[in-house]
Amino acid sequence: MSRKANVIKVIIAQMPVGHNKEATVAHTLGEVRKAAKANPTAKLAILPESFNCPYGPEHFRKYSESVPNGPTCKALSNLAKELKIYIIGGSIMELDDNKVYNTSTIWGPSGEFIGRHRKIHLFAVDIRKENLGGCTFSEFTELTAGKDITTFEIEGRKFGVGVCHDIRFDELAKIYRMEGTEAMIYPAAFCVCQGPMHLKMLQQARAIDNGMFVGTVCCARDPTPEYVAWGHSMIVDPWGQTIAEAGEKEEVMMVDFDFTKVDEFRKQIPIFNQRRTDLYSLVYKKN
Numbered sequence: 001m002s003r004k005a006n007v008i009k010v011i012i013a014q015m016p017v018g019h020n021k022e023a024t025v026a027h028t029l030g031e032v033r034k035a036a037k038a039n040p041t042a043k044l045a046i047l048p049e050s051f052n053c054p055y056g057p058e059h060f061r062k063y064s065e066s067v068p069n070g071p072t073c074k075a076l077s078n079l080a081k082e083l084k085i086y087i088i089g090g091s092i093m094e095l096d097d098n099k100v101y102n103t104s105t106i107w108g109p110s111g112e113f114i115g116r117h118r119k120i121h122l123f124a125v126d127i128r129k130e131n132l133g134g135c136t137f138s139e140f141t142e143l144t145a146g147k148d149i150t151t152f153e154i155e156g157r158k159f160g161v162g163v164c165h166d167i168r169f170d171e172l173a174k175i176y177r178m179e180g181t182e183a184m185i186y187p188a189a190f191c192v193c194q195g196p197m198h199l200k201m202l203q204q205a206r207a208i209d210n211g212m213f214v215g216t217v218c219c220a221r222d223p224t225p226e227y228v229a230w231g232h233s234m235i236v237d238p239w240g241q242t243i244a245e246a247g248e249k250e251e252v253m254m255v256d257f258d259f260t261k262v263d264e265f266r267k268q269i270p271i272f273n274q275r276r277t278d279l280y281s282l283v284y285k286k287n
């Protein structure tokens with residue numbers, strides 16, 4: 001068996017999303033290119049949720065395209081090949097059989113399509129909070145939910161992918177843990193209401209529950225649309241410590257995922273093996 005990497009360097013690209021899809025994709029991929037050239041040991045780049053489409057149900061179908069052969073996918077594949085890195089392409093709106101999915105695509109260093117994660121838990125809330133404004137939003141009118149979990153490996157370390165609201169479901173993260181995942185990545189678009197309340201705590205909870213890295217990669221703040229993104233892309237280590245956090249604006253961060261922390265946490269706090277599966281169980285109903 002080949003040796004597992006101890007440290008994997010990751011590019012976290014918190015990017016703005018405009019109304020001109022081609023221009024947004026060109027800008028985002030250009031910033032990833034700059035970061036990768038300045039940091040040639042980086043192995044993976046991660047983009048935000050809905051990174052080529054303004055986040056609102058009225059836009060989803062209009063911006064949707066086919067996976068893996070649409071124009072955004074081609075651009076992601078070409079960039080992965082050019083830079084010889086893995087890319088988690090945030091998410092885009094995928095059109096398939098007249099249905100629209102919120103889909104994260106994963107690309108390998110030869111430009112190969114490794115897989116897709118269709119957001120499993122569609123986002124719908126109706127929150128009113130003093131001081132925070134509140135948030136009413138539903139993806140259910142326009143989107144279809146996915147059914148499958150998605151993992152892939154870089155140098156012997158297993159990554160799992162969810163999309164934004166998927167992070168609220170501890171069962172999903174546990175299923176990924178049961179599949180051997182060591183880092184969960186959620187391209188995200190938390191808004192200014194729930195972001196400050198919950199984003200960090202959710203990441204810390206999922207990380208400590210499962211002894212794994214948990215990363216969110218979010219859209220940069222644009223104060224003009226109805227849905228105002230919180231920004232604050234963040235990486236939390238298996239011990240629940242925040243090792244990187246962006247502000248609200250466009251920002252590219254380089255983050256070392258030191259997987260020896262996963263090994264240490266799991267050895268020193270062996271809760272996974274202490275589960276009372278004689279008393280309870282969690283089952284992944286694979287399709």
Ligand SMILES: NC(=O)CCC(=O)C(=O)O
Binds near residue numbers: 125189190191
């Ligand atoms: N884009 C999303 O799924 C947003 C999730 C969110 O804000 C939440 O509170 O959950």
